[in-house]
Amino acid sequence: MISLPRDEHGIAMQLSPALTALGRVVSSSISASTTRALTAGTTVIRCYAKTQDVYLKWGSTAVTSSNFDEVIPAGQMVDFVVPKDTAGVLFTTIRLIEATATATITIIEK
Numbered sequence: 001m002i003s004l005p006r007d008e009h010g011i012a013m014q015l016s017p018a019l020t021a022l023g024r025v026v027s028s029s030i031s032a033s034t035t036r037a038l039t040a041g042t043t044v045i046r047c048y049a050k051t052q053d054v055y056l057k058w059g060s061t062a063v064t065s066s067n068f069d070e071v072i073p074a075g076q077m078v079d080f081v082v083p084k085d086t087a088g089v090l091f092t093t094i095r096l097i098e099a100t101a102t103a104t105i106t107i108i109e110k
Contacts (some may be wrong), residue, residue, distance in 0.1 A: 023109040030054065030096045030103060033062040037093050038082065042109040045094070048077045052103035056096055058083055063095040072105065 006012055023039035038045070047056065049072040056070040057063035072078050082090050096105060 021108050021110060024107065026104065026106045027096070028102070028104040030098045030105060031101065033064065033095050033097050035060060035093055035095055036107065038091070039109050040092075043082050043090065044079055044110040045082060046077060046079050046108040046110065047072045048106040049074050050104040050106070051075070052101075053099035054096055054103050054105045055099060056080075056094055058091045058094060059085065060093050061095065063097045065097070065099060068097075071099075074103075 022042050025036065027034070027036075047054070052074050054072045055063050055065060055068035056072060057068050058070075061067075070078075070080060084090055
């Protein structure tokens, strides 16, 4: 078992899963709905939208600016727990699209 760091009140802090990255990608090719397969065993993704907002949709359904599950704000890093589908299985793909031209996203899988 891995011990988590603790704050000044003794409460466990989990800033990032205590695992090395299972996969990583930096992409600026998200002007159209783009599929990204997650590495087997991925339970958390850390996303960083460099200069423009990026929309994310869990699964293989196309993502648009009016049909998305998550938004990663420009200049922000966001951690997402990979959800389960209706059959109780972790999603294995995500779809991404930029909100504005020239967006770049970094994704780290844990």
